Amino acid sequence: MxxxxxxxxxxxxxxxxxxxxxxxxxxxxxxxxxxxxxxxxxxxxxxxxxxxxxxxxxxxxxxxxxxxxxxxxxxxxxxPQPVELDVHIDPKDLRIDTFRSQGPGGQGVNTTDSAVRIVHLPTGPVSSECQQTRSQLQNRDTAMRLAKAPLFSIIKVGxxxxxxxxxxxxxxxxxxxxxxxxxxxxxxxxxxxxxxxxxxxxxxxxxxxxxxxxxxxxxxxxxxxxxx
CATH class of the missing domain: 3.30.70.1660 (Alpha-Beta Plaits)
Structure with missing residues (x-):
């Protein structure tokens, strides 16, 4: 797939x-x-x-x-990827985890804890995750933008x-x-x-x-x- x-x-x-x-x-x-x-x-x-x-x-x-x-x-x-949203998220409501990346072919990506997972605590399972680059800062920025999408709080896998x-x-x-x-x-x-x-x-x-x-x-x- x-x-x-x-x-x-x-x-x-x-x-x-x-x-x-x-x-x-x-x-x-x-x-x-x-x-x-x-x-x-x-x-x-x-x-x-x-x-x-x-x-x-x-x-x-x-x-x-x-x-x-x-x-x-x-x-x-x-x-759908929304445009930059003006959504305020209280940092106290977030749990930010870092872990080693896994890539579809590259071995260098998993040598550092660069991947980022952001969990919005008030909504429990609603979270976003990114391990796009070797930069933890860039991955965190991407994960935050994804977490702001309101659809993450209402769309379920089934x-x-x-x-x-x-x-x-x-x-x-x-x-x-x-x-x-x-x-x-x-x-x-x-x-x-x-x-x-x-x-x-x-x-x-x-x-x-x-x-x-x-x-x-x-x-x-x-x-x-x-x-x-």
Whole structure:
């Protein structure tokens, strides 16, 4: 997923900036945060937020007689980057932690405690984190700007329940299906490159969203209230 969105950013000539990256214990990626800047970024990516399901055959099961499908989920959150906000945060309400960075390839980033995590104590779990550079001061400044975004206090990842999935990546069947529009592609490797296949799906989602908004507007005009 990380490489897919990085590939799509490259395809759209957007800037892809890694703010936080944590490798998983057994390889791969545990979580990451990136800032993507360019023309109409939020408009294209706003529907990517949600639970994504992946189905695959693990490497250890390739030679077994009974191949078992492994199913997992990933959560994606899309937040618009606000302009500089005039929001006052009392320093006494903050807990600032420093720790060693983990990068997607560089080893020098984790030699000092340059990564910064800021927790806003009154809101408990609401926090921001940055390990973008080797400079603790720069990372702290970025984390503070992210913490000021009001969306951090109201947007949640979700329950990661498979019933809430928005898309399925089925590697064993070479298929990607979006469950909101029914869009399906039979070339999962090409889709995961983040090029034309992903743009086609995103265009389909934008059209679907516009149609739903239009139908809701018509319904409100006719009935006076949306259907519950």
């Amino acid at each position: 990380f490489d897919m969105y990085r590939g799509f950013a490259c395809y759209k000539n957007w800037n892809f900036e890694v703010l936080n990256y944590s490798a998983a214990e057994y390889g791969g990626l545990h979580h990451a945060a990136v800032r993507i800047a360019g023309d109409n970024v939020y408009m294209h990516l706003k529907h990517e937020g949600g639970t994504h399901r992946v189905q695959r055959i693990p490497e250890v099961g390739l030679s077994s007689r009974m191949q078992r499908i492994h199913t997992g989920t990933m959560s994606v959150i899309i937040l 329950t990661r329940n498979q019933a809430e999935r928005i898309r399925t990546y089925n590697f064993s069947q070479d298929r990607v299906t979006d469950h909101r529009t029914g869009y399906t592609t039979r070339d999962i490797k090409e889709f995961m490159r983040g090029g034309e296949e992903l743009e086609e799906l995103i265009t389909d989602l934008l059209e679907h969203s516009e149609q739903e908004a239009l139908l809701e507007a018509v319904e409100i005009f006719v009935t006076g209230q949306p259907e519950v």
